[in-house]
Amino acid sequence: MTTQTIPIGGMTCAACVGRVEKAIRAVAGVERAVVNLATEKASVSYDAEAVRLSAIKAAVEKAGYAVPDSAGADADALRKAKAVRTLWTKFAVAAAFSLPLLYIAMAPMITAFRLPFPAALRPMSFPFVYALTELLLALPVIAVGYRFYVVGYKALLARSPNMDSLIAVGTTAAVLYSLYNTAHIALGSFGAVDSLYFESAAVIITLILLGKSLEAVSKGRTGEAIKKLMGLQPKTALVVGKDGAEQEIPIDEVVPGDVISVKPGAKIPVDGTVLEGRTAIDESMLTGESMPVGKKAGDAVYAATLNATGAFRFRADKVGADTALAQIIRLVEDAQGSKAPIAKLADVVAGVFVPVVCAVALLAGAAWYVASLHNPALLPAGYLPLRFALTVFISVLVIACPCALGLATPTAIMVGTGKGAENGILIKGGEALETAHKITTVVFDKTGTLTEGKPRVTDIVLAEGAGALTEDGLLARAAGAEKGSEHPLGQALVREAETRGLELPAPDDFASLTGRGIEARFADGDMLVGNRKLMEERGVALGDCAAEAERLAGEGKTPMFAAEGGLLAGIIAVADVVKPSSRAAVETLRRMGIQVAMLTGDNARTAAAIARQAGIDRVLAEVLPQDKAAEVKKLQGEGRTVAMVGDGINDAPALAQADVGIAIGNGTDVAMESADIVLMRSDLLDVATAIDLSKKTIRNIKQNLFWAFGYNTVGIPVAAGVLHLFGGPLLNPIFAAAAMSLSSVSVVSNALRLKRFKPAALPAQSAG
Incomplete structure (x- = not known):
């Protein structure tokens, strides 16, 4: 597919x-x-x-x-800019003709102000000249608004009427009625001069064009997040040829395998691997980390990051749509183009709205026509039955245009997801954005999420029978045994030994014992490094070290037993440090009324210690990776809306099972299919920020839908003459057009308020 x-x-x-x-x-x-x-x-x-x-x-x-x-984002931006310019030009032309037309139509009626008026155009003295002048002024306005008629009638003939259909039918009725009366004037029926609607048709089109122009400008502002992301990437790259010469070429011409030179202060054009040179790179646009990251040969670099110090050369690995930045842009574009479940209500209503409005307009117009024929007292001053019915008919059609309804949800989603991207929070779609505001429980994975994910050696305890063995000696032997292991705990031993400058003996043989530890064979004997279960299996007595291991586990550390020749040599304790932001994030979520839990495969004592440091009450420990999704499902079974926060790889099943999966990443692997939201900066405070942003976006959507529905609920009865029935005023079609245009602009403007959203540690400090 x-x-x-x-x-x-x-x-x-x-x-x-x-x-x-x-x-x-x-x-x-x-x-x-x-x-x-x-x-x-x-x-x-x-x-x-x-x-x-x-x-x-x-x-x-x-x-x-x-x-x-x-053809590309630039072409799309140029097309939209051109469309905005065209709308403003059409509005300017329409206004240039409709304003004098409105003056000519209204000035003779406003006798109290004695407005200046050309004698040759006085309607009572020269009615045909007056009518012909109105027609000539109306024609250019109708011409610039031709699109309403082309699209509107085509949709009507296809039995799928839209906003253009309402405008086309309403203004056509006004123009045809006015032409009919102009013909009567030409034949000598001068009384018909009071029944001209040319100015209504012209001003309606002008006001609609004004509303569309303002709406287009506002909609353009909703996509500023995408423009900012696109603006991060440089337009050219300095490619090194086979002869060593450097040549500047457009970014689109770079292919994988090209060697690219980067000068100090320049942006990196594509993703790749450093070949030569050393430097420090500002990767804040990806990771949010303000300090430049040191780079040397073999390290990865990413498009749009800034080279801070040294010059270097790198090999292009990912170009175009495959770069990390391109993936981010694609995620944001997909999210902005998606629909939230709440939008389905607007879609359902819109599907039947226009036909119903047409029916209401016809019924209201016909009802007032028949009623005023039987009871002339119902007619407003100066109105004939047909003119009265036509006024109601046109007003209902014009005021009911469902522009605001169609814009209520997508504009808020565009701004909300864009604002998230600006703050390093990639929300993959409208459904995730909507669901996030209902979250009642957040489940954090431990390793790499609540903790740094890089365990380090904290304690070395020698067994009583270790003899002359020293701490460094035990560490060197254990690290040598673990050097062939890729387990994070084993790698922690190797890093600590290298930091101390210890020489690591190389084992003759090595075996990984899944879930228990490792076994290594040296020239002078075998060594076991692993957990209590491994020691028990091999009959190694723990002695006093058993109590010491319990103490270390109670402090949140993982004790690793080392044994040689069937005797315990000692314990090396390793701990994964809790991230500085973890406790603040947990406290913020609890202030928001959200329950926080921790899910880990660690033993219960170690998990409890980490949970205490992070301020978490509910702990789900000793859970295997394949069982994490089942634990999330249990929480959902309690009636909770659950967000799972993990690294997006080992926790993929749990992330997929959760109502909202939130992946912690460094911003380079943003396309993790299992997550709904990606936190580029790996800052857990962004979990609270994402939920807060969701709450404010959904509130904004509900406000927009309320005003869109409310506007039509109130506007249609008023346009249909309900107020007039009780002695109130009759709505002029011109005011109906102004109100309709204003409703669309107001909905988009309300969505733009989300641009003021600011992430904060505490919900009370958030702006919205």
Whole structure:
């Protein structure tokens, strides 16, 4: 199954989203289609052997929407910038003609102010000239708004009306009625001059264009996180040729295997491995670590990080879409284009909303027409029954455009996920963003999550029968035995021995004993290094060291027994240090009312000691990796919404089982499939920040949906004349258009408030 992102042009509301999704899903071979109004893109999963992408694009175009060129992010940004400029130009033209038209239409009515008015255009003296002038001023406005008619009527004929359909039908009705009355004026029926609606049609189109222009500008600001990430990567690279000469080439031309030279102060263009030279690199954009990281031959370097000091050369390993930065950008783009479950409500409503509005407009207009014929007292001053009915009909159509409804959810998700990315929190989709706000329990893995993940030797205890053996002697022998092991505890012994400058004897033979330790054979005898279980299996008496091992375990340390010739030589204790941020993160989560638990394969005493240091009450110890998912499931069975925080590799089943899987990473492996959220900076305080951001984003979405639904719930009855029924005012279509445009802009503006979100240690300090 292939997944592609396709740009979609011409969408205006939630009904458009539904129509495009329906058109794409109708193509044989398409499994899934999700369209996002805010990003103007469709994510399509399809069988590449059954259907070509060109057929999917053709289906979109047949539905009445454009498929712009998608050649890269820069092209997409240029296209959107051009669209904004075009909208502003159209608005300027429309305003230039609609403002004088509005003045001509309204000035004669506002007699109290005695506004200046050309004598040759007085409606009572020269009605046909007056009507013809209004028509000539309205035509350019209708021309720049032609797209509403092309798309709107095409959607109407396809029995899938959208926002454009409402505007097209409403303004067409106003223009046709005005043309009908203009013809009557030409035939001598001068009273029809009071029933011209040219200014309503023109001003409605102008206000809609203004709203669309402001909306486009605001939507552009929601994607600033992506622009910032894209701006991090340099445009060129200094490639070293076979002759040793350096040549600057565009970043797109770099291929794996190229040797690249990097000068002090320059950004690294692609991911690779250092070949020669030493330097320090600022990797804060990936890891959040402010201190530059030393690099030498054999070390990895990543695109968009900053070379702080020395010059060096490296081999390009990953280029283009394979770099760590490209993966981050892709994750953020996918998240911004996804839908949260809460968005389904808006989609369902939008699917039936426009047809219902059309029906309400027709019924309201017809009802007022019939009622005013039978009871002329219902007519507003200066209105005839047909004009009255048409006013209601147009007002209902215009005020009910579901733009705000379609923008309510995607704009907030775009800003929320973008803000997360700015703070090193990669949220993979709208569903993860929404679920995170409901988390009641956070489960932390121990090693590498709560702790540094790099255990070190803390104690060396010699057994009573060790004779002349010294601490360094025991460490050297044990480290020599462990040198062939890749176990973290064994590597801790090797690192400590190397730090002390000890010479490590090489064993003649080595065997790893899974779950117990290792056995090594030296020229002068065999050595065992492992846990209590291994000692018991081989009949090694622990003596007084048994109590010493209990004491060390109680302090959160892991005791490793060393035995030679069947006799215990001593204990080497190893401990994994708790991260400085762990306790602060746990305290912050508890302040937020969230239960915190620790899940580990360590023995209960060691786990309890680590939990005490981190401030955790609930401990799930001695759990094998394959059983971690079952423990998470048990917590879910208690009715809890569980987040699992781990390293994304050993904890993959548990991360997948949890309601929200949160992977701790250094920012280079951000595509871990098992996690819903990736914390690039490996700072556990970001767990609380992610939950806090989720709460504020969902609150923002609910506010947007409330205002979008509330606006239509109140606006449609007012436009239908309910207030007039009780002696109140009748809504003018011009004011209906202004209110509709304002609703869309207000929803996007409210979503942009999330840009003020600031991560903090305590929820009370967060801005939102």
